Amino acid sequence: MYNYQITLKKLLWIGLALVVLTGCGAKGRPAEFKQTAGEMKEGPGVFTGETGEFTVYDSKKEEGFWKQTKGNSEEASEEPGKDAKAAADKPPAVAQTQVAAGKTSQESQVTPEAARDFQEFQEWKQEQKEFQKFQEWKKTSKGAAEYKEFLEWKEWKSYQEWKKQQGQ
């Protein structure tokens, strides 16, 4: 027959220990309960990096394996631009030599003006990208609330200026 009294005593001791600990004045907070025994290893993975998971898709981080691939190819495609940018900052002779050392015949014909144009195009593209992100953020409930608050703040600032002008 199971002895309830013994278990009760044990529970009381555990409870007492908890009370002593909390009563000692050590500040604390609830922690996340994580089962480790029998479970899969936590933390990074050999191939999956810091997260320990191969992310097929994550809309929060806007990442997925195809995005990484795309990212890499974009990076690769931006490389000539980077070369060109570096070249544009240098004297024409040096720039021409460096650019000519590139792999394609097209790259070897890039002039400093064309490089600057390309750089401006890249910057414009980046701005477009950021604007697109901002538009998407505005659509989220958090973004919408914050954007509304921003508009109200702007309105308040205009009101203050108007009030100041009235005073003068």
Added chain:
Amino acid sequence: MKKFLRLGTFTLTMALTILLILPAAQAVDFKISGQINRAVLWGDNGNDSDTKFVDNDNSSTRFRFTGSNEFDEVWKVGIVWENQMESNSSADKNIDIGTNDDTSDVTFTERKMEFYVDHKKFGRLTLGQGDTASNSTSEVDLSGTDVVNYSSIEDMAGGFNFRTGDDVVVTNVGSAFSNFDGFSRRDRIRYDTPKFGPVYFSGGYMNGQTWDLAGRFAYEWDGVGKLAAAAHWSGADTQRDPFKQYSGSASFLFDFGLNFTAAYGGRYSWAARDDDPYNFYGKLGYKVGKWAFSADYTYSENVDQNDDEATSIGAAAVWNVWESVQFYGSYRWHDLDRDTVNNIEDLHAVMIGGRVKF
């Protein structure tokens, strides 16, 4: 091969479903992860000794798919699909000292196939094959050595048989010990409450009309350490599980590395035993740098047969060489006393291996 093809098709289908059907504005994720955990297991049963190459069942080789989708920042719906793929499991009942063959071909077994609906205020409801509410309640362990050494001691060498001095098989380690850790993973419905400070509660109902209740606790004190604890009770007493059962465990890890773990569990109202079976487990550990060390003690009574007394003492070391890779070693001594059998030899086991997350 067909299994892999089916697996691939399923994965792609699931990923595409999540990506194409759901609106892009909602928070969606779909991830794959897994680990390989292999070891060399040496054993000595008093008559013979042997070396095995096993999958460490303390934390078996597996892979899993997880995905979730958030709605209105309050609701979250997710899936977990986790499979175990073991070749020569260290807990397999057919892996006795002296058997030459591998236990069987690779076993591809289910662990979790479930979906959940989570609400920030009302908690989580899970349906499918997965952890019962009571699972792991006697296995809370903050020692950092649970990859090779925790209260479920039969995971290390469960198939090794106790034998008499005349080499007659008595029973195996897996049958002689039990930590009465709930109902493992089953097809069930489970509800988890939201957290009330450091505590939350769970309840489950499964095939065979069995039900279980559990509570879990985790708290940390600044500059002192962290405490985690869990307990369960099931009074179902059904045809499938003709007994009532309880278990609890707690583990305290000081910030400077010293840690204590204890677990207690038992079964009652069980017609199969004259006296109620129970188990006690205690562990002392120390974590320093990339290393974790521990020594433990287990005592089980009336588990395999009436009046059985099974005792085990173990020691373990784990080296977290890199964040994704760890190597470990463990020694365990097992002893069984049975009134009806004389001269049962002690069992010794040593496990050395590594776990790599990929």
